[in-house]
Amino acid sequence: MRSVGKSFGDVPALQNLDLVAPTGRITVLLGPNGAGKTTAVRVMTGAMTPDAGSIRTLGHDPERHGEDIRASIGVVSAKPALYDRLSGRDNLVYAARLHGVVPAFIDSRIAESAGRFGISHALDKQVGGYSTGMKTRLALARSVLHEPELLLFDEPTSGLDPESAQAVLALIREMTHDGRTVIMCTHHLVEAEGLADHVVVLDAGTDLVAGAPDALVHQYWPDELVDISVGAGAVSSAGLELISGVRGVQQTADGIRVMIDDQSVTPDIVAALVRSGVRVARVSPREPSLEELYFAVRRTARELGESRLSLSVSR
Amino acid sequence: MNWNRTFTIARTDLRQLVLARDFWLPMTILGSIFFVIVPAFLLIGISSLGDVGAVQQISDTLSLLPQKAQDQILGDSPQGRTSYALAVYLFAPMAVVVPLTISTAVGAATLVGERERGTGEFLAHSPASTREIYLGKLLASLVPGYVTTMVGFGAYSLIVNLIVGPQVGGWFFPTAQWWLLMLWVLPGFLLVGLSLVLRMSGKVKSTAAAQQASGLITLPLIGVAYAQASGAIYGSASTTIIIGAITWTIGLLSTARGMSGVKRQRLLGVADGV
Numbered sequence: 001m002r003s004v005g006k007s008f009g010d011v012p013a014l015q016n017l018d019l020v021a022p023t024g025r026i027t028v029l030l031g032p033n034g035a036g037k038t039t040a041v042r043v044m045t046g047a048m049t050p051d052a053g054s055i056r057t058l059g060h061d062p063e064r065h066g067e068d069i070r071a072s073i074g075v076v077s078a079k080p081a082l083y084d085r086l087s088g089r090d091n092l093v094y095a096a097r098l099h100g101v102v103p104a105f106i107d108s109r110i111a112e113s114a115g116r117f118g119i120s121h122a123l124d125k126q127v128g129g130y131s132t133g134m135k136t137r138l139a140l141a142r143s144v145l146h147e148p149e150l151l152l153f154d155e156p157t158s159g160l161d162p163e164s165a166q167a168v169l170a171l172i173r174e175m176t177h178d179g180r181t182v183i184m185c186t187h188h189l190v191e192a193e194g195l196a197d198h199v200v201v202l203d204a205g206t207d208l209v210a211g212a213p214d215a216l217v218h219q220y221w222p223d224e225l226v227d228i229s230v231g232a233g234a235v236s237s238a239g240l241e242l243i244s245g246v247r248g249v250q251q252t253a254d255g256i257r258v259m260i261d262d263q264s265v266t267p268d269i270v271a272a273l274v275r276s277g278v279r280v281a282r283v284s285p286r287e288p289s290l291e292e293l294y295f296a297v298r299r300t301a302r303e304l305g306e307s308r309l310s311l312s313v314s315r
Numbered sequence: 316m317n318w319n320r321t322f323t324i325a326r327t328d329l330r331q332l333v334l335a336r337d338f339w340l341p342m343t344i345l346g347s348i349f350f351v352i353v354p355a356f357l358l359i360g361i362s363s364l365g366d367v368g369a370v371q372q373i374s375d376t377l378s379l380l381p382q383k384a385q386d387q388i389l390g391d392s393p394q395g396r397t398s399y400a401l402a403v404y405l406f407a408p409m410a411v412v413v414p415l416t417i418s419t420a421v422g423a424a425t426l427v428g429e430r431e432r433g434t435g436e437f438l439a440h441s442p443a444s445t446r447e448i449y450l451g452k453l454l455a456s457l458v459p460g461y462v463t464t465m466v467g468f469g470a471y472s473l474i475v476n477l478i479v480g481p482q483v484g485g486w487f488f489p490t491a492q493w494w495l496l497m498l499w500v501l502p503g504f505l506l507v508g509l510s511l512v513l514r515m516s517g518k519v520k521s522t523a524a525a526q527q528a529s530g531l532i533t534l535p536l537i538g539v540a541y542a543q544a545s546g547a548i549y550g551s552a553s554t555t556i557i558i559g560a561i562t563w564t565i566g567l568l569s570t571a572r573g574m575s576g577v578k579r580q581r582l583l584g585v586a587d588g589v
Contacts, residue, residue: 047439048580066579071442081437085331097323098441152440 004053006039006205013039014050014205021198026172026182028192030294031202037185038078040202041152044183045070058150071099074143078155080135084128088119088138091127092145099146113141117171133164140171151175153184157191169195189291199290201297208297217288220296223247223259225286226266230255231279238276243268257286320443324451328425329458342417342463349409350467351474354402358478361398373397387490395482402475403490410464410493411501415508415537418460422509423529425452426516426582435582445577449513453570456509461502468497492555499559506566508536514573517581 001019005012014036021027029037042048043055046062046069055062057069082091089110096106114120117137122130130138136156143151153172157165169191176182186192192199192213200210209216235256240249245265250257258269263285273280288296332338361370374393377385377400387403390396426448429435438448468489476486489497512529519525 042439042580042583045440046579047436047583067442067444070440073440075437075440077433077436077440079433079436081434083327083331083434084432085334086327090327090330094323094327095437095441098320098443100317100319100442 001040001043002054004040004043004050004055006036006043006048006050006052012205014043016206017053017202018207019200019210021181021183023181024176024179025197026176026184026195027198027200028196029183029185029200029202030187030189030192030196030290031185032187034204035187035202036205037187037202038154039205041075041077041154041183041185044152045073045075071146072149074146074148074151076136076139076143076151076153076156078158080139082127082130082135082138082142084126086127087124088114088127088130089123091138092123092142095142096145101146109145110141113144116144117141132159133161133168136160136164136168137171140168144175149180151180151182153182155185155187157186157188165191189289189294193290196290199293201294203298203301208301213290213293216297217290217293220293221288224262225288226258226260226263226269227252227282227284227286228255228258228269228273228280229282229284230273231281235273235276235278238272238278240269240272243272255281316444317447320447321451321454324438324443324448325454325458328452328455332421332455332459338421339459342459345417346413346463346467349413350464350471354406354471355474355478357401357405358398358475361401362394362478362482370394370397389483389487392482395479398479399483399487402479402488403493406471410468410496411504412537413467414460414464414501414505415533416460417463418456418505419508419512419529419533420526421459422452422456422512423516423525424522425456426513426577427519427522427525428516429582431522439579439582445579446574448582449517449574449577450570452516453506453509453513453573456513457502457505461505464501465497491552495552495555495559500555500562503559503562503566504536507562507569508533510566510569510573511536514569514576517577 001017004014004017004019006014017036017040019029019040029035029040031037039048043050044057044062046057046066049063058072060069062069083094086094092110092114093106096109097103101109110123111120114123117140119134119137119141122134127135127138136159140156143153151172156172157168160168172182172184173195184192184195196213198211199213199216201208211219235249240246240256240258243265245261246258246269247261248259250259260266260269266283266285270280270283361373370393374397377388377396388396388399390399426435429438443451472488475488479488480486511532512525515528515532516525519528
């Protein structure tokens with residue numbers, strides 16, 4: 001997507017959005033409610049027409065080649081969008097036929113995907129009687145029936161208990177094993193952690209930053225960190241700033257956070273603290289989480305008043 | 316245009332209707348009242364009426380019918396002629412009212428219902444074009460009304476022939492005019508009504524609003540259909556064919572406009588101003 005804009009009346013949903021999803025990877029669109037994640041998915045499939053900008057999905061313009069694109073995409077929306085009066089099997093048959101699965105293969109595809117998502121036993125039951133978790137599994141099974149190249153998941157764990165959510169995320173991870181591209185929207189940072197190969201942080205319809213999680217973390221925290229919990233003693237007298245390899249020291253609630261070149265300097269820091277009489281309770285080499293990154297990005301955006309941040313924004 | 320997808324949408328909608336007892340039970344009752352209970356009650360009443368004076372009075376009113384229609388009335392006795400006239404002429408408009416009522420009730424909820432249930436999201440992201448979706452929905456709305464009417468028509472024919480037949484020299488129903496009405500004029504009227512109702516269903520915000528609005532569309536249409544069905548039965552075969560042709564033309568034009576009027580993003584429940 002390049003400079004995509006979309007408004008509903010006077011309310012902008014997407015503003016100058018740039019988004020690239022690498023092939024065969026999981027891209028996570030991260031943002032609060034109203035950030036434009038769902039609208040982004042909708043314009044990708046051609047279900048919605050943008051007011052401005054250009055979009056290429058699987059190399060084609062969704063406005064002109066929407067039918068072809070949608071035939072190669074599997075979508076799971078926040079609400080599973082299933083027909084409650086029909087059985088699970090009927091829902092899958094409907095989707096398979098609409099997506100042009102060859103009739104002779106429909107039964108085997110249904111059996112395969114239902115088995116994969118653990119709903120074989122419930123296929124002939126009315127969907128209205130399914131639990132939320134079962135519905136999500138059925139929606140996931142439906143999304144892969146036609147073997148799509150691109151999978152779009154919009155808050156797929158919405159309404160699920162933590163155990164079911166974990167299972168769904170594991171299934172999503174598994175889907176990329178055969179080379180599929182996945183784009184997943186979520187506002188649950190913990191879901192994106194460990195799942196995302198590529199992250200796009202959205203806010204107010206705009207991409208704030210995008211990149212691989214490690215690269216983003218490195219951009220925001222170029223130094224390595226070590227958190228040290230301390231008891232009694234004056235940290236300031238330890239002279240940590242004078243140690244070679246130490247780039248800065250911050251106070252935290254229960255001690256200090258030290259910015260360092262690499263972790264090899266940690267023993268020197270601990271030794272200096274002990275020498276100056278500081279009681280060291282715990283030493284934790286720290287890797288910033290995606291959650292920290294997310295909040296850092298949003299905080300920086302607010303501070304700078306910029307709608308899009310360069311990856312090289314310094315902190 | 317992929318007809319397989321159109322038929323898939325229609326078939327799936329029909330399957331959901333069949334599974335919805337709260338839909339087909341009232342539909343069956345409505346069809347039974349119009350095609351079986353009321354005609355049987357009236358025709359048996361006339362046939363077994365002992366008061367010769369009353370029958371003669373009713374029979375005299377037949378002189379108000381067009382001469383061509385009067386010439387076609389069979390039967391030697393006043394009772395036979397009255398029963399024949401009731402069977403052939405009085406119930407013709409009902410054959411139009413029943414399918415229009417049923418089909419527009421289905422059609423009104425079809426597109427807006429997808430949006431309300433959230434399933435519109437699935438359709439919007441599917442490869443089906445808006446034309447295929449519109450036509451699939453139109454078929455799914457047309458079939459229940461038309462099938463109910465044809466089944467009711469079969470039952471009505473049987474009742475009429477059993478009750479009135481012996482008085483007019485044997486089985487006589489359906490007449491050629493009725494065949495034309497059922498197979499040529501009626502589908503045209505359904506097409507006109509449904510094409511309008513579906514366009515409206517794609518634009519309103521809720522099923523309740525759709526039902527209200529469809530009433531506004533179908534009531535005048537039922538009035539027109541009522542008059543035209545009567546005309547088709549009273550008039551000559553060529554009149555019936557012309558009425559049907561006009562109806563089909565309007566229906567096809569309206570359908571073509573309706574197909575281009577469906578917007579994919581309206582299935583999502585999001586549209587400009589919605």
